[in-house]
Amino acid sequence: MLEKRDFYINGQWVAPATSNDFAVIDPSTEEQCAVISLGAQADTDAAVGAARAAFDSWSQTSKEERAALIRKLLDIYNARAEEMAQAMSMEMGAPIDLSRAQQVGAGAWHLEGFLKAFEDFSFERDHTATEKTLLEPIGVCALITPWNWPMNQIVLKAVPALATGCTMVLKPSEIAPLSGLLFAEFVHEAGFPPGVFNLVNGDGAGVGSQLSAHPEVDMVSFTGSTRAGIAISKAAADTLKRVSLELGGKGANIIFDDAHPKAAKAGAIRCFRNTGQSCNAPTRMLVHRSRYDEAVEMAAETATATHVGPASEEGRHIGPLVSKAQFDKVQALIETGMGEARLVAGGLGRPDGLNRGFYAKPTVFADVTNDMTIAREEIFGPVLSIIPFETEEEAVRIANDTPYGLTNYIQTEDDEKRRRVARRLRSGMVETNGQGFAQGSPFGGYKQSGNGREGGSYGLEEFLEVKAVSGWAAE
Structure with a gap:
């Protein structure tokens, strides 16, 4: 020691x-x-x-x-x-x-x-x-x-x-x-x-x-x-x-109907990275109704396929949560979510085969509304909430309906729409189509x-x- x-x-x-x-x-x-x-x-x-x-x-x-x-x-x-x-x-x-x-x-x-x-x-x-x-x-x-x-x-x-x-x-x-x-x-x-x-x-x-x-x-x-x-x-x-x-943050990842076919998978992977313990994680996935069922299925499959294991092991898995206090917090919010929305992957407890360590299951909730606890609170664990929307106006309204304003995400092949929506999102950063920020970009947020x-x-x-x-x- x-x-x-x-x-x-x-x-x-x-x-x-x-x-x-x-x-x-x-x-x-x-x-x-x-x-x-x-x-x-x-x-x-x-x-x-x-x-x-x-x-x-x-x-x-x-x-x-x-x-x-x-x-x-x-x-x-x-x-x-x-x-x-x-x-x-x-x-x-x-x-x-x-x-x-x-x-x-x-x-x-x-x-x-x-x-x-x-x-x-x-x-x-x-x-x-x-x-x-x-x-x-x-x-x-x-x-x-x-x-x-x-x-x-x-x-x-x-x-x-x-x-x-x-x-x-x-x-x-x-x-x-x-x-x-x-x-x-x-x-x-x-x-x-x-x-x-x-x-x-x-x-x-x-x-x-x-x-x-x-x-x-x-x-x-x-x-x-x-x-x-x-x-x-x-x-x-x-x-x-x-x-x-x-x-903190509660980033919205807006997936429009013309987004890349694998946008939901990429969004789920990004949400689970570092075991969801990132302030800029895209933890609210807003999906156009025409792509909604497909996105829910894809995110659930991604969560199920995400391996969880010890930090000492090499590989592209996710590790444990940082502490017992964090584990208990995440478990409590997952339990709350199970009473609010539809659980499509993950849930309570450790993944199979892991009996010791602060491991959480990659979890996906569907049919979430933005007034639910899991859509309002920063969970800081591998938990994704999926919310449907019908119009661009509705997507912007939902994305901005949060006390936080750190990072939002946009997925669309329409350049004009991407720029237009980016201007309306109330956050310090807007990442579009998975393109990361350049060295020296300003990192920080609006609101809380x-x-x-x-x-x-x-x-x-x-x-x-x-x-x-x-x-x-x-x-």
């Missing part, structure tokens, strides 16, 4: 101020795989203090110096990719092939994207011949990240903060902390100055709340549930710090899916203040 109790503060690994052990559970086996310590106020204060002390010098370093260190971080990240893949697979249950290709790959992809965006990014912009607009680092940042895509979210926050000259304290999820600790090793190996990057493990009620309310923290960047995002916003309000939030954007130049701007200076002499 791994013992990872220390925190990374001011360039050193230090013991917690007070012992407070927390067991990390392997969701594939339900066995303890590591122990960490949860931080206390003294640990939070020490990390924030180190970040504050480092800010003056780090914020004045050159763009070239910061870029060189980030390139070195990318090299280390790639060289130690297998360690990272194994850590994430064990801590949060991503099958090892998915962990290598997508969980680790997401971090490398965003690192590369930030370096590209940084090349042409200007921190000084001419407003008039005698006036400059300066973009300056906001200060000390608290980065609070989730367990479902650990490296994706840590890189999306830590790297732009580093690039813009901010200093930071990272609090990764206590459920999946091993990848964050490994990332801290990478930062240390790359040679970032002491105090620029700090890490304190803890839970939301402890270190998370302490960081959100801390008077010496200038910004909180949080990814997680909408409930927690609201709590963080309230805690941050007393000090009027900036809060950037990437929260949060505020702010991550990735590329948009992600850099999140960590900057804007200063107008008049009377700037010609250089």
Whole structure:
């Protein structure tokens, strides 16, 4: 069993101020795989203090110096990719092939994207011949990240903060902390100055709340549930710090009558990816009535054919849910759905042959209406709800009838319709015909899916203040 109790503060690994052990559970086996310590106020204060002390010098370093260190971080990240893949697979249950290709790959992809965006990014912009607009680092940042895509979210926050000259304290999820600790090793190996990057493990009620309310923290960047995002916003309000939030989703996947014949299959696969534990998962499939029966059958067949197994096994299967709490939540919502809609695949309990581990059956509900619980709540498991529609107007209305607004999806061969519907969908992202987003695209949502954007130049701007200076002499 791994013992990872220390925190990374001011360039050193230090013991917690007070012992407070927390067991990390392997969701594939339900066995303890590591122990960490949860931080206390003294640990939070020490990390924030180190970040504050480092800010003056780090914020004045050159763009070239910061870029060189980030390139070195990318090299280390790639060289130690297998360690990272194994850590994430064990801590949060991503099958090892998915962990290598997508969980680790997401971090490398965003690192590369930030370096590209940084090349042409200007921190000084001419407003008039005698006036400059300066973009300056906001200060000390608290980065609070989730367990479902650990490296994706840590890189999306830590790297732009580093690039813009901010200093930071990272609090990764206590459920999946091993990848964050490994990332801290990478930062240390790359040679970032002491105090620029700090890490304190803890839970939301402890270190998370302490960081959100801390008077010496200038910004909180949080990814997680909408409930927690609201709590963080309230805690941050007393000090009027900036809060950037990437929260929940309930994405609609609109399949029009002229969609690709395999659109329903592709949509179900995408819903089940990462065991449904993605905020941008297309969990509501809206299908034109003429294609509805076919889509229900195709999605049910896809669910039945989706293999579920341990994260340590190679292959294209899906793994367990991350924790017992998540398993219990998903099971309760499946049970609710069985009383609301027509179950066509999956259901309660573990898949056959899996008696231990937090495994859920890929589940499909048909004849769902948008007022049902399973259509309203973010389930965060491999559960798909299929809703019929008759007209484009109805499809848009159903898609937008949600408190969330992260990612919606459109499937149609009609280019004009695709553009027209994309403009009307109230979400930060609209993916059409399975075409993924380019490197550096802005990631974020409308409504209760949060505020702010991550990735590329948009992600850099999140960590900057804007200063107008008049009377700037010609250089």
